[in-house]
Amino acid sequence: MRGLWSTIWNTKGVARWVLLIGVAITLVFVVFAVFAPWIAPYGFAQNSVDGTKLPKLAEPGSGYLLGTNDQFYDVFSRVVWGSRTALQVIVLSVLFAGLIGVPLGLVSGFLGGWVDRLLVFVMDAIYSFPALLLAIVFSFLLTDKVGGGVIPAALSLTAIYIPQYFRVVRNTTVSAREATYVEAARAIGAGPFTIMRKYLFSNVVQSVPVVATLNAADALGTLAALGFLGLGIQPTEAAEWGYDISRGLDDAQSGVWWPAFFPAMAIILLITALTLVGEGLNETVNPALRRRRHRRFSFPDRASEPLEASA
Amino acid sequence: MASQSGSLPRYIAVRVLLVIPLVWVLLTVVFLLLRVAPGDPVSASVGDRLSADALAERREAAGLDRSLIVQYLEYLGNVAQFDFGSTFRTNTPILSVIRDQGGATLTLTLGAFLVALLIGIPLGRLAGRFRDTAGDVAIRLYGVVSYAAPLFWVGILLVVLVNQLAPAWPTNDIASPFTKLDSADYTVTHILLIDTLLAGDTEAFVDVLQHHLLPCLTLGFLLSGVIVRLVRINVIQALQGDYVEAARARGIREGQVVRRHAFRNALVPVITVVGLQVALTLSGAVLTEKTFNWPGIGSALVKFIGERDYIAVQGLVTFFAVVVVVTSLLVDVINALVDPRVRY
Numbered sequence: 001m002r003g004l005w006s007t008i009w010n011t012k013g014v015a016r017w018v019l020l021i022g023v024a025i026t027l028v029f030v031v032f033a034v035f036a037p038w039i040a041p042y043g044f045a046q047n048s049v050d051g052t053k054l055p056k057l058a059e060p061g062s063g064y065l066l067g068t069n070d071q072f073y074d075v076f077s078r079v080v081w082g083s084r085t086a087l088q089v090i091v092l093s094v095l096f097a098g099l100i101g102v103p104l105g106l107v108s109g110f111l112g113g114w115v116d117r118l119l120v121f122v123m124d125a126i127y128s129f130p131a132l133l134l135a136i137v138f139s140f141l142l143t144d145k146v147g148g149g150v151i152p153a154a155l156s157l158t159a160i161y162i163p164q165y166f167r168v169v170r171n172t173t174v175s176a177r178e179a180t181y182v183e184a185a186r187a188i189g190a191g192p193f194t195i196m197r198k199y200l201f202s203n204v205v206q207s208v209p210v211v212a213t214l215n216a217a218d219a220l221g222t223l224a225a226l227g228f229l230g231l232g233i234q235p236t237e238a239a240e241w242g243y244d245i246s247r248g249l250d251d252a253q254s255g256v257w258w259p260a261f262f263p264a265m266a267i268i269l270l271i272t273a274l275t276l277v278g279e280g281l282n283e284t285v286n287p288a289l290r291r292r293r294h295r296r297f298s299f300p301d302r303a304s305e306p307l308e309a310s311a
Numbered sequence: 312m313a314s315q316s317g318s319l320p321r322y323i324a325v326r327v328l329l330v331i332p333l334v335w336v337l338l339t340v341v342f343l344l345l346r347v348a349p350g351d352p353v354s355a356s357v358g359d360r361l362s363a364d365a366l367a368e369r370r371e372a373a374g375l376d377r378s379l380i381v382q383y384l385e386y387l388g389n390v391a392q393f394d395f396g397s398t399f400r401t402n403t404p405i406l407s408v409i410r411d412q413g414g415a416t417l418t419l420t421l422g423a424f425l426v427a428l429l430i431g432i433p434l435g436r437l438a439g440r441f442r443d444t445a446g447d448v449a450i451r452l453y454g455v456v457s458y459a460a461p462l463f464w465v466g467i468l469l470v471v472l473v474n475q476l477a478p479a480w481p482t483n484d485i486a487s488p489f490t491k492l493d494s495a496d497y498t499v500t501h502i503l504l505i506d507t508l509l510a511g512d513t514e515a516f517v518d519v520l521q522h523h524l525l526p527c528l529t530l531g532f533l534l535s536g537v538i539v540r541l542v543r544i545n546v547i548q549a550l551q552g553d554y555v556e557a558a559r560a561r562g563i564r565e566g567q568v569v570r571r572h573a574f575r576n577a578l579v580p581v582i583t584v585v586g587l588q589v590a591l592t593l594s595g596a597v598l599t600e601k602t603f604n605w606p607g608i609g610s611a612l613v614k615f616i617g618e619r620d621y622i623a624v625q626g627l628v629t630f631f632a633v634v635v636v637v638t639s640l641l642v643d644v645i646n647a648l649v650d651p652r653v654r655y
Contacts, residue, residue, distance in 0.1 A: 225462070
């Protein structure tokens with residue numbers, strides 16, 4: 001971890017700023033998500049206070065920061081609670097996909113042979129399939145059987161991203177397998193499991209954070225698309241930006257722009273931020289793309305150099 | 312590699328043979344997901360409206376009371392004959408759904424590709440040539456935003472904008488109601504845009520063409536981002552080539568160097584990647600069709616999902632899988648014809 005910090009710190013120019021801006025915007029949404037009950041003035045499905053209904057479609061600023069929507073909900077509260085839902089789904093789906101994809105890639109790359117060929121073939125087949133359609137099918141099944149909560153939504157996105165981890169980890173494993181340090185480990189009697197766990201794993205996971213952040217950005221877009229199609233998170237379970245946009249579309253056509261505009265802005269900002277983090281990480285962590293920052297260095301003053309002192 | 316570089320027929324034959332296991336894997340995944348996992352499609356779609364006896368009857372009629380292995384083999388056999396099953400509610404063959412609505416999706420996606428290329432290639436070329444300038448940053452930002460903005464949101468922004476600027480411009484469906492009535496008999500190709508043209512009905516043709524503008528722009532916007540990024544990277548790489556250096560050394564002006572020497576070579580990989588965007592395009596088409604009430608197969612899929620019609624969903628998803636695999640095959644073959652370096 002300390003190694004990662006110093007690499008980021010020592011990177012020059014645009015890449016570092018891209019990374020920092022991305023992290024800063026993402027952090028805002030993380031704060032929204034974690035402290036949602038304190039930041040949001042109302043609940044995610046609260047349309048009345050002490051028995052009196054909130055106004056319908058109130059304009060932004062009229063006592064409601066971002067206005068209210070057609071269901072009498074406060075738009076700002078929906079955006080804040082929506083960031084909690086979004087981050088939960090993103091983190092879970094990326095985590096699930098990594099937990100399945102990384103070990104599979106490691107084993108497949110290390111073992112080689114027909115296991116490897118079969119897995120590569122199946123993963124490529126899944127990867128070639130339209131991602132949204134896959135998510136739609138999974139979500140369709142899971143909403144029917146399990147319900148429309150955060151975990152089913154995360155699970156329906158997981159399958160899309162497994163092949164990407166698999167591919168990255170497998171390819172790095174294949175090249176790392178032949179490295180001298182693995183040969184050395186084998187020579188001192190390490191078994192295949194030990195080699196994978198102690199020698200290959202830490203070298204192979206280096207590329208995973210980049211894939212994970214880019215997938216996180218994609219997962220958010222897909223989640224919103226599912227919400228738009230009426231799948232994924234069901235409105236009774238949590239606030240979800242895609243659903244809010246789809247509800248706000250009819251109003252938007254008649255000039256009431258705010259119920260759909262702010263959730264859409266939240267999606268665009270968070271996806272952009274996550275993409276910036278991914279691109280920035282790629283350019284800082286990947287030594288081939290990194291441009292090192294040169295520390296300013298000034299020679300010691302000649303006069304004060306205690307040359308004579310040693311004599 | 313050089314010894315094999317002439318064997319184009321062999322490359323194509325191998326590539327065609329590889330399609331069979333790929334389709335098989337995809338079909339198996341689809342079958343496992345949609346037939347094995349949910350249990351019983353009949354009670355899912357009409358269970359609440361029929362008695363137990365009637366349900367059993369429907370199940371038997373659909374062949375769902377047999378073992379899964381038999382159903383699986385039958386499914387594979389049917390797909391091999393291009394039979395994707397029938398919808399459960401109305402018993403319409405999926406193939407006729409595809410025939411009636413596929414044309415709309417086809418013209419939508421082709422139009423979107425056209426828009427994407429018209430926007431993406433010039434922008435990508437500019438960004439690549441003037442790398443690390445303000446213009447480059449702006450174009451790269453365009454690439455990120457086109458990917459980050461939800462497709463349906465972009466669509467509705469366009470609708471709002473057009474409503475303000477030109478209220479008469481159509482923002483919904485593939486044709487206005489009158490045109491639909493007039494063109495109901497034009498069923499030569501089942502592609503409305505071509506049918507109206509073949510029938511010589513210019514008015515209807517223009518109407519349908521006008522309806523295409525907004526959906527194609529929306530879907531094209533998504534794809535243009537991909538193309539911008541790709542063309543930019545390829546132009547940058549091509550500009551670092553020795554032949555570009557040689558061209559510069561001969562005193563050819565920079566604009567000429569970019570146009571004649573770098574740009575042409577940068578376009579070769581673009582063909583491949585554009586072909587591989589078919590999966591992304593189909594995903595985007597589903598969203599675009601829902602946004603604009605476009606009567607394509609994406610809308611049909613959303614409708615079947617709403618009706619819990621597992622058999623129809625299975626049929627359409629199978630069809631999408633076949634389309635993706637076949638287009639990627641075509642792209643590879645075209646690529647091999649164009650670029651001799653590919654045939655290894």
